[in-house]
Amino acid sequence: MSEHVALLTTGGTIASSRDEHGVSRPVAGAGIDLEGVRVREVMSKDSSALDFWDLDTIRTAVAGALTEDGCVGVVVLHGTDTMxxxxLYVDLFHDDERPVVFTGAQRTADHPDPDGPGNIAAAVAAAQSERGVLIAFGGRLLPARGAIKMHTTELDAFRSAALLRPKPLQWKPVAGIRVDVVALYPGADGVQIDACVDAGASGIVLEALGSGNTNARVVRAVKHAVDAGVHVVVTTRVPFGETSPTYGGGGGGHDLLNAGAVFSRELRAGQARIQLAALIASEASAMVVHNSFS
Known part of the structure; x- marks a missing residue:
């Protein structure tokens, strides 16, 4: 069977058009016809509407595409909001030398000057020559691990901290696992953390201040959550740079560490949540969770 790139569509702006009111909506079928590319529709959803069930579906579709005879790599068309x-979810379990390349668009398919076709061409080229799980977007080819969307509208929207990949995990579905993100701010208290615990969260990711700091009230809530068996991971609202549990004073990163929280050195909240859910699904111990983020 001839070599080919498997292109999986999931929806997003790249597969959307604007209605008479200017509202962008996903439409079925990406209308892609490229030599050496086999297109398969996985779903047609805006990425902001995806949940853990959908992530399991995407990962399963990628794994299935790689079993096809002649497949040299996979491209996933995806909305930018949660790309x-x-x-990262695919990257956590990817143990194949062949590449998986995510791409999308900032402009709809019916825009007078769409960016989708160029991004697709770059992604297909990368799927024929690169390794690992990557994001091809706006002229950049970035590692999935450490990637964040840095701008809401610019065509060159993504950056990546280019972090080293850990050993791939054995895949187990994350559907049904609850991991919440709590954004911290000056004057925050423990109400949201307590609510997450009461709602049955198995994990909580804190988007803390600076290098990973907060206040004493939040620290007390974190200790309560950890004592209740909930994994708590600390990230920061600062786009780049390492977190560091060095500050004390009752609400610093050192105090969060003493309360039982784990510091995500460089993964930001969105990706830290995905990694934590995957670790919880694999029934990882507290020590394994700690080592996975350090």
Whole structure:
């Protein structure tokens, strides 16, 4: 069977058009006809509407495409809102030398000057020559791990911290697992953390301040959550740079560490949540969770 790139469509702006009111909506079928590319529609959803069931579906579709005879790589068309989460999810379990390349668009398919075709061409080229799980977008080819969307509208929207990949995990579905993200701010208290625990969260990701800091009230809530068996991971709202549990004073990163929280050194909240869910699904111990983020 001839070599080919498997192109999986999931929806997003790249597969959307604007209605008479100017509202963008996903439409079925991407209308892609490229030599050496086999297109398969996985779903047609805006990425902001995806849940863990959908991430399991995307990962399963990628794994299935790689079993096809002649498949040299996979391209996933995806909305930009949560592309970094889905790309990392696939990356966490990817143990194949062949590449998986995520791409999408900032402009709809019916835009007078769409960016989707160029991104697709770059992604297909990468799927024929690169390795690992990548994001091809706006002229950049970025590792999935450490990627974040940095701008809401610019065509060159993504950046990546280009972090080293850990050993791939054995895949187990994350559907049904609850991991919440709590954004911290000056004057925050423990109400949201307590609510997550009461709602049955198995994990909580804190988007903390600076290098991973907060206040004493939040630290007390974190200790309560950890004592209740909930994994708590600390990230930061700062786009790049390492977190560091060095500050004390009752609400610093050192205090969060003493309360039982784990510091995500460089993964930001969106990707940290995905990694934590995957680790919980694999029934990882607290020590394994700690080592996975450090």
């Amino acid at each position: 970094e989460e889905s790309a």
